[in-house]
Structure formats: C-alpha cells, structure tokens
Amino acid sequence: MEFSYYNRAEYNYMFGKISELINKGNNSFILYPCGNVSEMARKIICQLDGKIRFYIDNYKNNGRNILSIEEAKTKVSPNDVILICSTNIKLYDELRSRIYTAFHNDSVVDLLPDVAIQDHIKVSDEEILLDIQYFDRFLNEVEQDGK
Amino acid sequence: MENSRKDRAGIRACVESAMSQNSVERINAYSLAVYMSERNVIIEDDDIFAGKICDVNVKGMIPEFLEEIDSLNKRYGRTDLIDYIIDAERTGLFCRNAGDHFTPAYDELIENGINAQINKYQEQCKKYAELVRTENNDDSKRKLDFFESELILQKAFQDRIIKYGQLAERKYELTKNDNFKMIAESCGRIAKDKPVHFFDAIQLLILAHETVVSEAGCGSISFGRIDVYLYPYYRADIDSGYITQDEAMSYLIALWRKIADFELSWQNVTIGGCDNTGKDCSNELTLMCMKATSIVRGDQPQLSLRITKDTSDYVWDAAIDLIKEGMGFPSLFNDDVAIKAKKSAVVSEEDARNYCVMGCVELCIPGKEYAHTEGARLNWAKVLELVLKGILDGHIKHEINTFEQFYNIYKSELIRHTKMVCGFLDIASENYAKNWPVPFASSLMCGTYDNARDVTDNGTVYNNLCINCVGFATTVDSLQAIKELVYERQEITIMELCKALYDADDSDGIINKKMLKCSKYGNDIDEVDYIAVDLSKEFCKTLSDYKLKYRTGKILPGFYISYFHADFGKYVGNTPDGRDDGTPLSASLSATAGKDTSGPLSLFNSANKIDMTSYGNGMALDVKFLPSFFDKKENREALKTTIKTYFDNGGLEVQFNVVDKDTLIKAQEHPELYGNLIVRVSGFSAHFIKLEKNLQDEIIRRTEHV
Numbered sequence: 023m024e025f026s027y028y029n030r031a032e033y034n035y036m037f038g039k040i041s042e043l044i045n046k047g048n049n050s051f052i053l054y055p056c057g058n059v060s061e062m063a064r065k066i067i068c069q070l071d072g073k074i075r076f077y078i079d080n081y082k083n084n085g086r087n088i089l090s091i092e093e094a095k096t097k098v099s100p101n102d103v104i105l106i107c108s109t110n111i112k113l114y115d116e117l118r119s120r121i122y123t124a125f126h127n128d129s130v131v132d133l134l135p136d137v138a139i140q141d142h143i144k145v146s147d148e149e150i151l152l153d154i155q156y157f158d159r160f161l162n163e164v165e166q167d168g169k
Numbered sequence: 170m171e172n173s174r175k176d177r178a179g180i181r182a183c184v185e186s187a188m189s190q191n192s193v194e195r196i197n198a199y200s201l202a203v204y205m206s207e208r209n210v211i212i213e214d215d216d217i218f219a220g221k222i223c224d225v226n227v228k229g230m231i232p233e234f235l236e237e238i239d240s241l242n243k244r245y246g247r248t249d250l251i252d253y254i255i256d257a258e259r260t261g262l263f264c265r266n267a268g269d270h271f272t273p274a275y276d277e278l279i280e281n282g283i284n285a286q287i288n289k290y291q292e293q294c295k296k297y298a299e300l301v302r303t304e305n306n307d308d309s310k311r312k313l314d315f316f317e318s319e320l321i322l323q324k325a326f327q328d329r330i331i332k333y334g335q336l337a338e339r340k341y342e343l344t345k346n347d348n349f350k351m352i353a354e355s356c357g358r359i360a361k362d363k364p365v366h367f368f369d370a371i372q373l374l375i376l377a378h379e380t381v382v383s384e385a386g387c388g389s390i391s392f393g394r395i396d397v398y399l400y401p402y403y404r405a406d407i408d409s410g411y412i413t414q415d416e417a418m419s420y421l422i423a424l425w426r427k428i429a430d431f432e433l434s435w436q437n438v439t440i441g442g443c444d445n446t447g448k449d450c451s452n453e454l455t456l457m458c459m460k461a462t463s464i465v466r467g468d469q470p471q472l473s474l475r476i477t478k479d480t481s482d483y484v485w486d487a488a489i490d491l492i493k494e495g496m497g498f499p500s501l502f503n504d505d506v507a508i509k510a511k512k513s514a515v516v517s518e519e520d521a522r523n524y525c526v527m528g529c530v531e532l533c534i535p536g537k538e539y540a541h542t543e544g545a546r547l548n549w550a551k552v553l554e555l556v557l558k559g560i561l562d563g564h565i566k567h568e569i570n571t572f573e574q575f576y577n578i579y580k581s582e583l584i585r586h587t588k589m590v591c592g593f594l595d596i597a598s599e600n601y602a603k604n605w606p607v608p609f610a611s612s613l614m615c616g617t618y619d620n621a622r623d624v625t626d627n628g629t630v631y632n633n634l635c636i637n638c639v640g641f642a643t644t645v646d647s648l649q650a651i652k653e654l655v656y657e658r659q660e661i662t663i664m665e666l667c668k669a670l671y672d673a674d675d676s677d678g679i680i681n682k683k684m685l686k687c688s689k690y691g692n693d694i695d696e697v698d699y700i701a702v703d704l705s706k707e708f709c710k711t712l713s714d715y716k717l718k719y720r721t722g723k724i725l726p727g728f729y730i731s732y733f734h735a736d737f738g739k740y741v742g743n744t745p746d747g748r749d750d751g752t753p754l755s756a757s758l759s760a761t762a763g764k765d766t767s768g769p770l771s772l773f774n775s776a777n778k779i780d781m782t783s784y785g786n787g788m789a790l791d792v793k794f795l796p797s798f799f800d801k802k803e804n805r806e807a808l809k810t811t812i813k814t815y816f817d818n819g820g821l822e823v824q825f826n827v828v829d830k831d832t833l834i835k836a837q838e839h840p841e842l843y844g845n846l847i848v849r850v851s852g853f854s855a856h857f858i859k860l861e862k863n864l865q866d867e868i869i870r871r872t873e874h875v
Contacts, residue, residue: 033432057233065859069840081235082259087739087751145207150183153203157321164291164320165298 033062036133040066043103043131052104054078054121056088060107063133075102080120091124098125106132177230177383180204191314194623197230198318198608201384202325208383210332212340212352217423218368219333219352220375222382222431231268231386232605234258241600254593261740262551263590264733266543267601269387271624272437272527273613274536276398278377279370282363283327286612290320293618312621318608319618326380326609330360333376367402367417371424374399377613378436384609388434389528389543392470393535396440396454403454414453421454421461429467435731435853439525441484442475442504447522449479459487462498468847468854473526474499475507476816485809492825493799497849500530500789500824503816506781507532510821513713514725514785516631529852530729530757530787530822531635537615539624540633540725541598542786545590548737549704550640550744550754552583553647557745561667569663572656576648576700583704584711587636591715591724594634599719602626633722635786636712639730639737642690642755645704646746646764649697650687654680654745670743685747691760693771698778709783727786728758729852735864753867756851757789762870769794769874773815773823781821789852793826793871824849826868833857833869 040063043049049072053060056079067074076087076097083090089097098104104125108117121130181200188196212219232240241251257263278286297313300306334356341349355372364370374392381390406412412420428436440458444450455474462472474488488499504522511521511532520534527533531542556579559565569575606623614629622628655663661680669675688697705728712724738753746761748754755761758776765772769792776790798804812823826849836843840858848857848868857865 064861068861069859071840084260084740145180145203147183149207150180150203151187153206154184154187154199156206157199157202157324160324161294161317161321164294167291167295 033066036063037066039131039133040072040105041070044070044072048101048103049073050075050099050102052076052078052094052098052102053107054104055080055108055117056082057108059134060105063105063107078104078121080117091120095124098129100129102129104130106130106134108134177204180207181230193604194318194606194608195314197384197606198322200230201380201609202321204383205322205325205329205380210329210336212333212336212349214344214346216352217348217420218372218375218427219337219356220372220379220427222375222379222427230384230605232601234265237265237267237597237600240604241597244600244603245596250589250592250596253589257586257590260551261737262548262555262586264546264736265597266387267541267597268605268607268625269385270389270528270531270542271539271610271614272391272393272525272533272535273377273381273610274615275374275377275393275613277536277615278613279364279373279398279402283323283330283360283373284362287320287323287327289618290316290323290612293621294320315608315621315623319612322380322609322612326377327360329380330356330373330376334360364402367399367406367412368420370399370402371420375424375427381610381613382431385607388431388436390610391435391437391439391525391527391533392428393525394439394442394523396452396458397444397450400452400454418457418460421457422464425461425465425467425470429465429469431469434469435528436470437473437526437528438470439473439475440499441477441480442502442524443477443508443522445519445522449477449481451481451484455484456487459491459499462496463491463494466494466496466845466847468496468856471526471529471853472498472500473502473530475502475504475524475526476812477504489799489805489809493796493805493827495796495827496847497824497826497854500526500822500849501812502526502530502532502822503820505816506819506821507787509782510784510787513783514631514633514723520630526787529731530789530824531727532785532787534631536613537629538631538633539614539629540631540635540722540786541594541601542635542727543637543731544598544634545594545636546639546730546733546737547586547590547636548639548741548754549583549644550647550741551737552586553579553644553744554741556582557663557667558671560663561671572652575651575656575663579648580704580707584707587708587711588715590636591634591712591717594636594724595717595719598625598634627719627721631722632720633725633785634717634720635725635727637727637729637786638708639733640741640754641701641704641728641758642761642764643741643744643746643748645690645697645701646687646755646761647744647748648700649689650684650745650747652696652700653687654683666745670745681743681747684745687746689746689761689764689766691765691772691775692767693774695778698775701775702778702780705779709780713783723785725785726783728784728788729786730754730757730789731852732850732861732864734851735861735867738863751863753863756791756867759789759791759851760872762867763872765872769811773811773818773820777815777818777820779819781819784821788821790820790823791826791849791851791871792823792874793828793868794874795829796827797829798874799827824851826871830869830873833865837862837865837869 056077078094079088184200185196293316300309334353337349337352355369359369359373440455441451508521511524524532525535602625611617611624614624616630617628620628654660669680688694690697709726712726734756735753742750836846846857847854
C-alpha cells in the first residue's frame with residue numbers, strides 16, 4: 023500500500039527485464055510480494071500491456087486479489103510468471119526461499135536479484151571512514167575556535 | 170553486501186557500525202554527509218543548471234509500515250492498538266506513508282544563503298561544546314548533538330555545490346560552452362554567499378531540493394510559492410538588463426525539466442494568491458510558471474494556482490488556457506477558504522495567508538509545518554462493509570428498524586475507527602522522531618534552530634498530523650441507497666441487502682440495478698448531500714476534539730485520495746451504491762465516477778453544502794470537460810464565472826480533466842501513441858498510460874460535461 027521511494031536505476035532494470043519476458047510471449051504475471059517494488063512492476067506491466075493476475079503476499083492477503091502462497095498454489099497456471107518484487111535486505115533470503123520452495127523454479131523470475139544495483143554510487147568502507155574523519159575534523163576545528 | 174560497493178543504505182549501515190555510540194540523529198547526519206560527499210556530481214551536456222533531482226536513492230532511509238510496527242513493538246510492547254492497526258492495514262481499512270511531505274523554507278535559504286546557515290550553527294556548536302565541557306548536562310549534550318548534525322550537513326551541502334562548480338568549470342574549459350561558465354560562476358557565488366541573480370536563486374533551489382530529497386525521499390517534498398520568493402531576483406535582473414525575459418523563461422523551463430525528471434513523484438509548485446497583508450500578489454512569474462508547464466508538458470511539477478477575489482483577468486485567462494490543454498494543471502485553490510482551513514489548525518493569520526500546496530492538494534505552511542500529511546488514510550467504505558458484514562454474521566445485534574438507527578451505528582463505528590487511528594498516529598509520530606530524524610530538512614524548517622529539535626520531533630512551528638478520508642461518495646451513496654431501498658421504500662430488508670452484496674444472492678442483478686438507480690451525491694439533491702455534510706462534520710469534529718499526547722499540533726482532516734481509491738477499492742466488496750467488488754472507490758470529495766449526471770453546477774452545489782473551512786489537509790474536487798467545451802469563448806467565460814461562484818459559496822479546490830472518452834480508450838488500446846497524455850487522477854496529474862487499468866477505467870467512467 024505504500025509507495026515511498028522511487029529509484030530510476032531499478033526502474034530501468036525492471037523495465038528491461040519485464041519487456042524481455044513480454045517479448046518472449048510471457049504476459050501473464052503474478053507479483054510477489056505486494057509492496058513498493060511490485061507497485062513499480064505493476065506500472066511497467068500496465069505500460070507494456072501485460073496482465074497482472076494477482077499478488078502473493080505472506081502477510082497481507084485478502085483471499086481475492088492478494089493471496090497467500092498456499093492459496094496461490096491452486097491458482098497459478100503454467101503460463102503465469104511469478105515475479106519476485108523485493109529489495110528488502112532484511113527479508114532477502116526468507117522471501118526468496120519461500121517462493122522457490124512453493125513453486126517450480128522455471129515459473130519464478132527474480133526482478134531484482136542484486137540488492138544494490140544502483141551504479142551511481144560505489145563507495146568502500148575505507149572511504150566512508152575517511153569521510154567521517156573529515157567531518158569530525160571540521161567539527162573539532164569549529165569547536166576549538168570557540169575556546 | 171560487498172565491501173567495495175555501498176549504496177545509500179550500505180553507507181548508513183557502515184556509519185552506524187563506526188559510530189555505534191552516537192545518536193540516531195548524528196548517524197543519519199553523517200550518513201547523508203558521506204553520501205553527498207561520495208555521490209558523483211554530474212552535469213549533462215545540455216544542462217542549464219547543475220543538480221539531479223531524479224537520481225536519488227533513499228532506500229533504507231524511510232521506514233516501511235512493518236518496520237515502524239516492529240519498532241513500535243520494541244518500544245511499547247505488543248498492544249491492542251498496534252494489533253488493531255496491523256489488522257486495519259492488512260484488510261485495507263487503513264494505510265500509512267509517514268515522513269516526507271512538507272515544504273522546506275527554501276525562501277529563507279535563498280534570502281540568507283548557506284554561509285548564514287553555517288555561521289549560526291557554528292555559533293551554537295561553540296556555545297554547547299563549551300557548556301558540555303563545563304557543565305556536562307544531558308540537555309547541553311543533546312543540543313550539541315543536534316547542532317553538530319546540522320552543521321556537518323551544511324558543510325557537506327556547501328562542499329557539494331563547490332564540486333558542481335568545479336565540474337562546470339572543467340566542462341567550460343573543454344567545451345567553451347557558456348552554460349557551463351554560468352553554472353560555474355553561480356555555484357561559486359552561492360557556495361559562499363546568498364544568491365545575487367535569478368539564475369543563482371534557481372540553482373540554489375535545485376541543489377537544496379536535491380539534498381532534501383536525498384535525505385527524506387519520496388518526492389512529495391514541494392517547492393512552495395516560487396513566484397513569490399523568486400520574484401525579487403527576477404525583477405532585479407530584468408530591471409538592470411542583466412537578463413531578458415526570454416532568458417528568464419528559459420531558466421524556468423530548465424527548472425521545470427529538472428523537476429519533471431523525478432518521475433512518479435508529487436512535487437508541487439504553488440503560484441498566485443495573497444501576500445501576508447491579504448493583497449493579491451500574482452506577478453509576471455505567475456504567468457511564466459503556467460507557460461513553463463504548457464511548454465514542458467510533464468506530469469511534474471504539480472502546479473497549483475491560488476485564487477483571490479482580486480486575481481486578475483490575465484491570470485484567470487492563462488489558467489483557463491492551461492486547463493484547456495488537458496493536463497489537469499493548474500488545480501485551483503480558493504484563498505478565502507484555504508486560509509480559514511489553516512486557521513482552524515491554529516495557524517496564525519499571517520502564516521495562513523502564506524500557505525502553499527504540497528504533494529497532491531495538501532495545504533501546508535512553507536517552512537513552518539510538518540504534518541505527516543500521508544500519515545493515515547481511512548477507508549470509509551470499508552467501515553461500512555464491516556458494519557454490514559457485522560449485521561450479516563450476527564456480530565451487530567442492535568435492533569435496526571429505522572435508517573437513523575442504521576446511520577448512527579455507521580457513524581459511531583466511523584468515529585471509533587477514527588479515534589483508534591488518531592491514537593496510533595500520536596505514538597507512531599513519537600516513535601518516528603526517535604528513529605528516523607531528518608537533520609538536513611530540519612535545517613530548512615523554522616523553529617528547529619530555536620527549539621534545537623528535529624522537525625520530526627515537534628521541532629518546527631506547526632507540528633500537526635493528518636488523516637485522509639477515502640471512499641467519501643461511495644459511502645454517502647451507499648448510505649443513501651440503504652435509506653431508500655431498505656427503510657423508505659422497504660423493497661428489501663437489510664439482511665437481504667447484505668446477502669445480495671456478499672453472498673451472491675443477486676445473481677440476476679435485480680437488486681444491483683435498484684441500487685444504481687438510487688439518488689447519488691453530486692446532483693444537488695439535499696437528502697443525499699445531507700449525509701455528505703453530516704459525515705464530513707462528524708469526522709472533522711472528531712479530529713478537532715482529539716487530544717494528542719506527544720504531538721504539539723492538531724490532527725487535520727484531508728479529503729483527497731492520491732491513487733488510494735483504486736488500491737483501497739481492491740479490499741472492498743460490492744457496495745450498496747451498486748459498485749462492483751474490487752473496483753475503485755469514489756475519488757476525493759468528488760462524485761462517484763459517472764454519477765454526477767445533473768451537470769457541473771449541481772456537482773458544485775452539492776460540494777458547496779459541505780463546510781470545507783476545517784479541511785486543514787486539503788481536498789480535491791474533480792470535474793471532467795470535453796475539449797470542445799473550450800472552443801467557444803462564452804463557455805470559457807461561463808466556466809470562470811462558475812468557478813468563482815463555487816468559490817464564493819465555500820468551495821476550497823477544483824481541478825479539471827479536459828479529454829474525451831474516445832481519446833482515453835484509444836490510449837488504452839495504443840499506449841505507444843499516447844505517451845504524452847497527462848490526466849488528473851485526483852489530487853495529482855499523471856501519464857495516463859502509466860496508470861493501472863482499473864484507474865484508467867475509473868477516469869474514463871467520469872461524467873463528461875459539455
């Protein structure tokens with residue numbers, strides 16, 4: 023239900039991947055789970071004339087268009103592609119293992135397998151620590167000046 | 170994640186680990202400062218200004234709902250209230266998108282410059298560093314922490330502007346392109362001092378906005394009254410001959426393009442309206458902003474025009490011309506009612522006169538109000554469904570022999586749910602402040618410096634909260650249908666109605682046809698409109714009377730839906746107004762799509778019966794016209810008169826779609842040909858082909874006025 027951020031790199035990546043699926047004739051999608059990324063995926067699928075059959079969510083399912091994994095098992099047809107739409111770092115493995123356990127691997131596509139696909143910022147721990155020192159030094163200079 | 174490849178969230182995790190003994194505020198400040206230091210500065214070859222609003226990644230910085238709930242559970246333990254809210258969110262009764270959604274004091278930043286910011290924080294850091302050394306009390310430590318967090322971000326911001334300037338200088342040396350020279354010179358000026366020229370003011374605005382968005386995310390952070398605070402720079406440059414009007418226009422267009430690059434966001438620009446003495450202060454920039462929207466044809470910025478009694482014919486005509494173009498811009502706001510609405514939220518007269526529009530249609534005091542304006546949406550139609558299902562399954566055992574009895578049950582349930590959400594918002598806002606402070610945004614909000622508090626922590630002048638109603642007309646029409654069919658004409662019993670709605674006992678659709686034929690809101694029918702008036706009043710009173718424990722402000726009602734009428738609609742089964750299971754609910758304060766069949770005057774008359782002077786978080790009323798309506802000059806004049814009358818009679822806002830059904834259907838069939846078709850969804854405009862199909866269908870169903 024929330025739509026709190028938008029990231030162009032992810033959007034472009036997802037757009038490419040969904041376009042590829044549709045061009046191959048797969049245009050019936052099930053989105054998992056229901057959240058920010060599935061909202062982005064939904065917009066792309068609508069734009070590309072694909073069809074969303076329903077959502078799967080482990081937590082907020084309503085028995086109609088948002089189903090639990092158990093409910094979805096009986097509704098998924100061979101033509102459906104289940105898209106994993108999550109970049110949640112905390113739930114990264116758990117989310118994926120649940121869906122791969124329940125469904126055949128061929129019918130599941132991970133839209134964002136690499137959590138950190140943003141390529142406009144690449145920074146190492148060492149650089150971060152140097153930055154912290156830089157700002158610490160700045161504060162020290164300010165406060166020493168006040169003595 | 171790999172050591173060598175850190176994104177925004179990765180940087181925060183690393184800073185948190187390195188500074189584990191520090192406050193969240195300080196960790197957030199350092200994380201953002203590192204991010205700003207490390208993120209590349211990019212100036213494209215065709216850029217007129219430096220800065221990229223579009224490329225900012227804030228993942229991990231803004232809590233998702235479940236993250237907030239986890240944090241609340243840790244803080245308060247599992248309470249009935251938290252259980253209630255989890256269930257409400259899961260079942261589509263409630264949703265939340267906290268944080269963000271405010272308008273920084275860009276006007277003050279531009280007026281004073283960065284150095285003034287740095288100097289004032291340096292003074293406080295020196296003062297409290299000394300106090301910590303000599304007294305070492307908790308209050309001094311907390312304040313030192315706050316001021317140091319603010320200061321390093323001012324420093325990081327200044328460094329970033331310098332970097333942009335250096336890059337522009339290098340690009341100029343390579344290309345001899347004068348644009349780069351201008352950027353280099355401007356960045357050189359604004360990194361040290363306040364803006365001198367119109368160009369400088371816009372450049373600082375873009376870079377400040379880029380940074381605020383980097384920290385607080387989403388994209389509903391808005392620009393406020395651009396035509397007011399940029400005007401002195403524009404006027405001075407034009408009068409001195411430093412720039413021509415065409416150059417000024419090209420700068421505005423470039424600003425608009427920067428804003429438009431941030432897709433799927435709701436960045437609002439407010440133009441027109443009165444000054445702090447109540448006098449209309451529209452100017453040339455007001456007109457130029459409308460022209461920029463017409464030229465750029467993006468769905469950003471969301472353009473809002475404030476209308477006063479003295480709004481000139483020039484501004485009116487430009488507004489009608491732009492409305493005719495069919496992008497849903499500008500949405501029109503009535504100063505008289507909007508100012509009263511802000512005053513009802515205990516805003517001073519002077520500040521209320523300076524209101525701006527934020528995000529979709531939220532009324533906001535720029536630089537002085539932080540209200541989590543999307544902090545709660547309550548699905549009124551779901552409340553009705555719960556009541557009806559309660560009757561069906563026997564949970565509601567009251568005797569219901571009259572419509573008044575039924576209506577009172579609904580109202581008491583609506584009030585009960587509203588109060589539960591109020592209670593949640595209060596504790597959630599306290600928890601939010603403790604866990605997700607935004608120190609850079611705080612530096613751009615009045616009051617935070619004097620209070621030495623983050624803007625999320627009651628730091629600014631107006632620390633309100635908001636609850637927005639979704640499904641207004643669906644609920645009103647449904648209650649009216651129950652009144653007519655069950656209690657007046659007695660054609661079916663309430664139990665038969667419930668079975669028809671939820672147990673598929675209406676397979677032949679006879680009851681549904683009867684429901685559809687009942688009177689609907691938006692047609693100037695007093696009987697239906699009374700329900701609308703009464704429910705709105707009860708809701709607003711419930712919020713106004715609610716005593717917050719943590720938050721210092723009030724809870725403000727909003728009657729706009731963004732796209733949540735479609736999302737919430739998925740969670741609501743058939744409704745007694747004849748709406749089908751899972752389809753979108755009605756939008757904002759508008760009539761149900763296609764049910765306002767008596768013409769726009771009747772729609773306005775229905776809306777005018779509702780007291781909007783307490784809608785502190787705004788409202789939206791959608792009206793759709795056929796493009797051919799605008800062909801005749803007399804129609805354009807008639808529209809202007811109609812809007813004026815609607816405003817004179819208490820209307821707060823109105824927005825228009827000017828598009829015919831055939832075009833929309835063709836766009837659905839051939840989206841590749843209609844990439845530029847922008848429509849008003851409700852509260853905001855968006856590219857039609859990017860909308861979900863059921864939302865597209867809802868817009869197609871809306872009544873076309875001719």
